[in-house]
Amino acid sequence: MRLTFENQRVLAVVAHPDDAELLCAGTLARARADGAVVGVCVLCQGDKGQPQPPLENLVEVRRQEMTAAAELLGAELLAGGFSDGELFDDSASRQTVIELLRRFRPTLVLAHAAADYHADHRAASQLAEAASWFAASAGQKTASPPLDAPPALWWMDTIEMISFVPQFYVDVSQLVDVKRQMLRCHQSQLARGGDADFSPLETLLLRQCQTRGAQAGVQAAEAFCTHAAWKRTRAW
Ligand SMILES: [Zn+2]
Numbered sequence: 001m002r003l004t005f006e007n008q009r010v011l012a013v014v015a016h017p018d019d020a021e022l023l024c025a026g027t028l029a030r031a032r033a034d035g036a037v038v039g040v041c042v043l044c045q046g047d048k049g050q051p052q053p054p055l056e057n058l059v060e061v062r063r064q065e066m067t068a069a070a071e072l073l074g075a076e077l078l079a080g081g082f083s084d085g086e087l088f089d090d091s092a093s094r095q096t097v098i099e100l101l102r103r104f105r106p107t108l109v110l111a112h113a114a115a116d117y118h119a120d121h122r123a124a125s126q127l128a129e130a131a132s133w134f135a136a137s138a139g140q141k142t143a144s145p146p147l148d149a150p151p152a153l154w155w156m157d158t159i160e161m162i163s164f165v166p167q168f169y170v171d172v173s174q175l176v177d178v179k180r181q182m183l184r185c186h187q188s189q190l191a192r193g194g195d196a197d198f199s200p201l202e203t204l205l206l207r208q209c210q211t212r213g214a215q216a217g218v219q220a221a222e223a224f225c226t227h228a229a230w231k232r233t234r235a236w
Pocket of ligand 1 (some may be wrong): 118
């Protein structure tokens with residue numbers, strides 16, 4: 001069976017500038033190859049992920065890095081502008097994310113799993129779930145008009161695959177290099193590993209997609225679950 005993303009608009013809603021690379025960039029690249037419009041919505045600025053020595057203009061550097069990565073993917077980049085560690089599922093933040101979703105108008109949202117390791121990932125998970133529902137509600141007013149229907153929602157794998165039992169896998173065997181090239185755009189973060197050419201972050205990326213691939217009988221894969229809730233499930 002081959003899943004096709006034809007005619008879809010696929011948006012990854014992630015907490016930090018380099019999360020999509022680790023968890024869903026291969027799937028986004030496949031979607032784009034199928035003719036889908038793809039986007040990455042990065043909620044936090046990455047303003048607290050300082051390398052040594054620290055960068056005074058870290059926010060600007062990380063914006064440039066995520067812009068370069070999105071360009072490699074051919075993805076539209078949306079930014080939430082939140083500070084790292086200050087992402088919460090509250091009323092004002094929901095309004096922001098609802099408006100971002102209404103600007104992109106996704107048919108499928110990829111979101112962090114509820115049990116992921118970082119508090120920002122967990123907050124991003126809750127925000128993506130709530131906002132992708134309310135984005136289609138006419139009662140929730142923002143600058144842009146509501147969506148026709150809530151998008152489908154897939155939970156992404158967790159970092160290092162902890163506490164995540166996949167429902168299905170997307171074969172990204174041909175797209176590992178895209179993930180690596182995108183990750184290499186984030187030099188400020190690779191520098192945190194001490195060796196820019198062989199950083200723990202790149203090791204983690206390869207280990208994860210190869211392990212998920214081994215579980216699915218292919219070279220590399222990304223793992224997901226569908227959001228099994230009323231009006232959120234879809235037949236593909
Ligand atoms: Zn993150």
